[in-house]
Amino acid sequence: MSDAGSHPSAFRLEALHAGEADAEAAAHVERCAACRAYLDGLDAERAAHQAAPMPAFLEAPANVVPFPARRSRLVYILPALAAAAALALVLLRPGADGPPPDEIRMKGAVGVVAIRDRDGAQVRERGRVLVRPGDRLRFEVTVPAAKSLSVVARPDDGPAEVLVSGARLEAGVHLLEPTLRADEEATRVTIWVGPPALVEPPAVPRDGPSVTSLRIESESP
Amino acid sequence: MRARVSSLTPDECKAIWHGHGHLLRRRCRMILRDDALGDDALQETFVKLLRYGGEYRNAASPLRFLYRVADRCCFELLERRSSRREDAPPDDWHGFAAPGVDPALRGAVLGFLHALSPEERQLAVLVFVDGLSQGEAAEEIGVSRVTVNKRVQALRERAERALRTPRREDG
Known part of the structure; x- marks a missing residue:
């Protein structure tokens, strides 16, 4: 800060701590107990950091799906996710110009896989995924032929929320951008993917040739 | 002509994690005032370094370069977060401060x-x-x-x- 008095800036102290040469700052630290204490604190943080294991996203970066770091809570923020999903869905286009769902020829089953990121370690789960607080989830939807699909989250104890409504997906694998984060509350949500008429309220979705689901539950109730 | 964007190798990023990871973590957590969100930004910082971080090798101040990347990731998260109506008040950040x-x-x-x-x-x-x-x-x-x-x-x-x-x- 400009009025920081005679101390070097926080940045200069941190750069010095990181090994960057700064004779003036080093000389100051020699005679300043407050700055030495700050550097001692940083040294302690570094020691703790270096004692911890390397995160998985650095151990095997090629296998890691980039998480956009959206912090969401599975149960309580589902209403807000609807807007977020509509804005941030990767490879989805608005379905208004596409054919209505009943004109699409179904050539195979839609698939949905959850990618669970726990402390940087990722696993892919199909059918049911167990989460702990802090886990993050992304979803990969496989579409065998172009069609309009909706993605709906149905908590066991709350109203259904449409995350994506009638978006036109080309054939292929689509990674959905919204990331869900499990919080401290128990989580029991089913994610439904299928034609809007079959998964969006008031329809009660069921697994079938054109509808698929994924169950998300807390590891401990 | 298009500038060529160079990346860092995983080993280079591991070295950065080893030597600077704690500084980047405290910065991300401080800026976002939320440990979990800060850790998200930290991971995103390293993803960016892996892809586009080649300039780090020639940076006059390596720490300043890393802070620029981390700040960008934090600001991107801030923009996403500020538009979310469910957003909870950010956690207080209890880190110690320079004199x-x-x-x-x-x-x-x-x-x-x-x-x-x-x-x-x-x-x-x-x-x-x-x-x-x-x-x-x-x-x-x-x-x-x-x-x-x-x-x-x-x-x-x-x-x-x-x-x-x-x-x-x-x-």
């Missing part, structure tokens, strides 16, 4: 960081988090000293108002 930094003023500025323009955000972090002088900040972001003076004064007044007001200032 030249006023933690109360820093906390107040970080409290309305999301409501600032990208350039103002960068300036706010350089001055109130990093403790740079206004001249250093002007050089870093490439604007005149006069402009920096005005903006810093406005930020300081806003922060002081926020500190006098019991309610959190949300822009």
